[in-house]
Amino acid sequence: MTDQRGQSELRVAIAGLGSIGTKIATALDHGIEGLALSAVAVRDPAKHQAFLDGLNRPPQVLSLDQLGDAADIVVECAPSSQLRAIVEPAVKRGKAAVVVSVGGLLDNFDLVDLARANGGRILVPTGALIGLDAVNAAAVGTIHSVKMVTRKPIDGLKGAPFIVQNNIDIDNLREPLKLFEGTAREAAKGFPANLNVAVALSLAGVGPDRTMVQIWADPTVTRNVHRIEVEADSARFSMSIENIPSDNPKTGLITALSVIALLRKQRATLCVGT
Numbered sequence: 001m002t003d004q005r006g007q008s009e010l011r012v013a014i015a016g017l018g019s020i021g022t023k024i025a026t027a028l029d030h031g032i033e034g035l036a037l038s039a040v041a042v043r044d045p046a047k048h049q050a051f052l053d054g055l056n057r058p059p060q061v062l063s064l065d066q067l068g069d070a071a072d073i074v075v076e077c078a079p080s081s082q083l084r085a086i087v088e089p090a091v092k093r094g095k096a097a098v099v100v101s102v103g104g105l106l107d108n109f110d111l112v113d114l115a116r117a118n119g120g121r122i123l124v125p126t127g128a129l130i131g132l133d134a135v136n137a138a139a140v141g142t143i144h145s146v147k148m149v150t151r152k153p154i155d156g157l158k159g160a161p162f163i164v165q166n167n168i169d170i171d172n173l174r175e176p177l178k179l180f181e182g183t184a185r186e187a188a189k190g191f192p193a194n195l196n197v198a199v200a201l202s203l204a205g206v207g208p209d210r211t212m213v214q215i216w217a218d219p220t221v222t223r224n225v226h227r228i229e230v231e232a233d234s235a236r237f238s239m240s241i242e243n244i245p246s247d248n249p250k251t252g253l254i255t256a257l258s259v260i261a262l263l264r265k266q267r268a269t270l271c272v273g274t
Ligand SMILES: NC(=O)C1=CN([C@@H]2O[C@H](COP(=O)(O)OP(=O)(O)OC[C@H]3O[C@@H](n4cnc5c(N)ncnc54)[C@H](O)[C@@H]3O)[C@@H](O)[C@H]2O)C=CC1
Pocket: 015, 016, 017, 018, 019, 020, 021, 041, 042, 043, 044, 064, 077, 078, 079, 080, 082, 099, 100, 101, 102, 126, 127, 128, 129, 192, 193, 194, 196, 197, 200, 248, 250, 251, 252, 255
């Protein structure tokens, strides 16, 4: 199908139909200007059959490595352990990969070179965070420091490797406990399913080794709270966001919406924000 500008519809594939992936699939099925859902990859097809049958235009169900053939944009919404298996075949074929498990990108950064060599692209949405447009803009000048403080309810942190390895009991907390203070790179290792936002912030700004992060387990909050402070030669800004957890308590509801907003921009006539 072509639009009024003679452009053909962009085909989108989704890898992983969990809390984020199903919302993006539904939005595409309901209609995003110039885009169509062409394929999905799931771990257990039987589990998702009823959902897929309920879509107006059910996509093909393919393996992870086939998505780059069936789509122009492959959206990664799976655990970070699958990042390479999803992104590599797509960018090798010169396609775009939208990455939500952005923490996993740090250990697979050669994928950026691979994309560059093959005309592919890697797009990181703002996700569960706020204000990466301002951080991007400030980074065109000089950023002196970026600090982030994350507070999450206990369920949003349970099972994180840093907590398990250090035998920290967070189940019986009555007061906020600072679990971690360090760089975004270290945070991504210790909290791979909880701190993607810190890595996205670092890639927008001063990188994973200069972006400083605190992580608190906080039994007094019901939302995933992120506060950012940036000091730059163009501006000083503080931003905070209080995310309502989705059916996956580690994942804020706004994350899927951020990806949908990014997808809308791919073919929108009016684009607002960088
Ligand atoms: N960038 C950001 O701001 C944020 C990123 N995330 C990250 O996004 C990713 C997805 O999050 P959710 O949707 O909440 O997770 P989820 O656990 O709800 O969904 C992940 C899905 O991937 C599927 N999956 C696992 N292995 C697969 C495979 N080999 N092939 C196909 N599908 C497979 C699972 O069955 C599950 O349905 C996670 O890595 C999470 O850490 C989460 C929140 C914010």
